[in-house]
Amino acid sequence: MQKFGEILGINHLGITVPSIKQATNFFKEAFGAKVAYLGIEKEDEPREGAKVEHQLGLSQGAKIIGQEMVVIGNGPGIELFEIESTKQQKPLGLEDLGINHFSIFVSDIEKALKNAVAAGAIALSSVHENSKYEDTPQNGSVYVKTPWGMLIEIQTIPNGYYYPDYSETKVWVPKESTN
Template sequence: MSKYRNILGINHIGITVPNIDQATSFFKAAFGAKIAYDGLSYEDKPRAGEIAECQLGLSKNTQIIKQRMLVIGKEGPNLELFEMDASVQKSPVSLQDIGISHISLFVSDIDNALSSAVKAGASPLSEIHGNSRYEDTIGSSSVYVKAPWGTLIELQAIPNGYYYPEYSESKVWIPKN
């Protein structure tokens, strides 16, 4: 039995945004996101202090002022948004930077998904284009957009699934529909 048998999958991806309500509006308008819950609301005392700094790796005097879990689609990981009051915040990372650089959403109609994202305030980095090796099956395409606060989001259509090299140890999750 594998020592990783207790690992079930990715629960969520966290993104810090400048304004959680504006980011929620964007994700709702662009991708049909739904609020699951607010782990911390504006009415709650901010999460801050030495314990939060230690547990979460926050810089000194940083406060989490709002935290929200969103659901996009029917399957896959959730999206956790954080709004911080921090004396030091950096711009979002770009694809070449070390760290988590983007999220990717499976879409069934890339033209429609891109249109919705742009109407909601996203900026596409390019035209819709083909996918990378093993994702480049017939009808596949992708495009990166920048959310209004700068986070990169990849829209990816892979209607005919992936193909795999001989050394592959697993297959990538694909929505059933």
């Protein structure tokens, strides 16, 4: 048994969006996302109150009015939240503390970028080379902003990563989608 018990991996990322419908449509059109389930359906009451605020770290008076799990390819789930709150802030930029983006790993970066832009994303640049250890032949990366301003990196590394001598593990790489 490991020091931490059996750690299996990342299950999902949570993202608060201004509209679950808009976000779901964007992820479907841009990246072929599929809905796994709705955590809060239209007929459900919002999740709110002191208990929910305490459990989830919400500000007083915040209400979760929508919750949905979507999956892109065979990666972790993306849990979308629609929350009414007077304290909501804009999405983080790359220089801000906290989770500031996630990467969608693709086989055809130009096609993926075209689909993302057609779905409403704004490309910050053209496709460019990846960083050190990701810069193998035919690699590429481009950041896009979603319609609500969140950063997503679209990335391809068809010839894999290379690793320095001090590396303790290898980076997880998505395989062909099962969805």
